[in-house]
Amino acid sequence: MTLEFTKNIRQFFIEIGELSYFAGRFFREAVKPPFEFKELLRQCYQMGNRSLVLVLVTSFIIGLVLDLQSRPTMEQFGAVSMMPNMVGISIVRELGPVITALVCAGRIASGIGAELGSMRVTEQIDAMEVSGTNPFKYLVVTRVMATTLMLPLLVILGDGLALYGSALVEYFKGAVSFQLYFTTVFDALSYGDLIPATAKSFFFGFAIGLVGCYKGYYCKKGTAGVGVAANTAVVFTSMVLFVIDFVAVFISDIFYDL
Amino acid sequence: MEKTAKEKFRLGIFVVAGTILIVLAAYLIGNQQHIFGNTFTLHTTFKNVNGLQKGNNVRYAGINIGTVKDIEMINDTAISVAMLIQNKMLPHIKKNALATIGSDGLVGSMIINIVPGQGEASLVKPETMISSYSRVATADMLNTLSVTNENAALLLQDLLRISGSMNSNTGAIGRLLNEPEMAEDLQETLRNLRLASENTAMMMKELGTVIGKYNIEQSVASTVFSDSIAGAKLRLTIDHLENSSVHLHSVATQLDAMVGEIKEGKGAINYLSTDTVLVGHLERTVQNLDQGMYRFNQNMEALQHNFLTRGYFRKLERKKAKSEKSRD
Structure with a gap:
């Protein structure tokens, strides 16, 4: 039992170490020409555009539900007029980036893990190495950069739709006009809310791409390995996302609390 | 160049420890914000x-x-x-x-x-x-407010009663509010008051001129109004007059009582003043007295010439002549 636990702990640290080496290799390869711009654009389209509908629908529903759920409590305090402030701040600061990142972790990280895993299993990556193409640069760097660049955009669009969902509830339940709702929200928000959230979402995107690629790139041989790669990519990414969120909140507090 | 498991493990520990350190540092910095x-x-x-x-x-x-x-x-x-x-x-x-x-x-x-x-x-x-x-804490504020509320309730009750009695037409204000005649009367009164005040103003003006006249020096009024000694004398005089009038009053009262007694009483004066028969008797008595006196004078004359008493009367004449002579 103790041996098993120690082995697990050791395995955990080894995985962290591997991921760190993987990240280091990414940075080395990313700054070294030649750059795969065409592939980067294709990946951006794949990651960004094809996740857009999913992110928008999820965010819209989150905004709607958050407003509906917190409305009765605010009514008890007689502070319904504070609803836009509360919903706006919670969506922009925390819920928007985290929900979008989790949705993308589920869709993109698992996709990358499965894709690269199957390439590893079918020895396509080895074939690329043999043919002289740098598979890391072509497969990993482009994907990680694409997620890093696309996630903040998805977060901002998701925030917008979540606020719209909340505004819709306020419009029908509280007779608050859209103009009043958004004026109140933008009054309540400051750069201190928006900048840390946006910076955080770059890291989220990086983590999603990196963990997905790592899991796929080092996929174990066999058909089961692909499934495991896709599955662990999602689980590991979600965990890393929360750790990053935790650290980001602490750091942003220093700069924007006072 | 594939890394060994040992190297990966070390890096893993380093990364985790680094992350924990970053979180700790961020927490400490967040608490000690003046670090900047x-x-x-x-x-x-x-x-x-x-x-x-x-x-x-x-x-x-x-x-x-x-x-x-x-x-x-x-x-x-x-x-x-x-x-x-x-x-x-x-x-x-x-x-x-x-x-x-x-x-x-x-x-x-x-x-x-x-x-x-x-x-x-x-x-x-x-x-x-x-x-x-x-x-003042909210609780204290609420306590004060409750006392204020109670006072306000009492005040409102009183006000209600006052307004009720005002509406009931009984008091002066009620009648003033509800009866148009009263209002007209009041208006009339006010008009009269205004006239009166105008008249008073005119009177005051006249009085002013009169007083102006009194201000001429050496006049009696001026002396009276301005000389304190003369004023004191005047006051004394008035005091005396007052005393005199009191005495006069008592004298008059006594006289009145006396006259009453005379009228009512059985005294001679009342008898004299009221009984007409007595007056007739008195008149006759006086006439008889007159006649008696006349006859008595005649008798005396006759007595002077009588030889028995003639010597006495001559002696009297001589004494009289003697005293006149000595006076000269």
């Missing part, structure tokens, strides 16, 4: 902090200028509060500034308001202690 050197600390003490917490805002004249850094109990009646204030406020806060605890809105969190003090004072330095002012 853009804040300073001010202290104050309160008797009651009303639920103030670390991190609550500090305001100066309504502007957020810092946060509450620490709240510490000194003894059972004093709580020390340390406040982190932005350095840019140093040239504005003076040593006589007052710290009060307020609420940010009805259901908002507590805040510290720093209010500029009265008069001149030097500027604060970091770690200065400023004085505080404990506002």
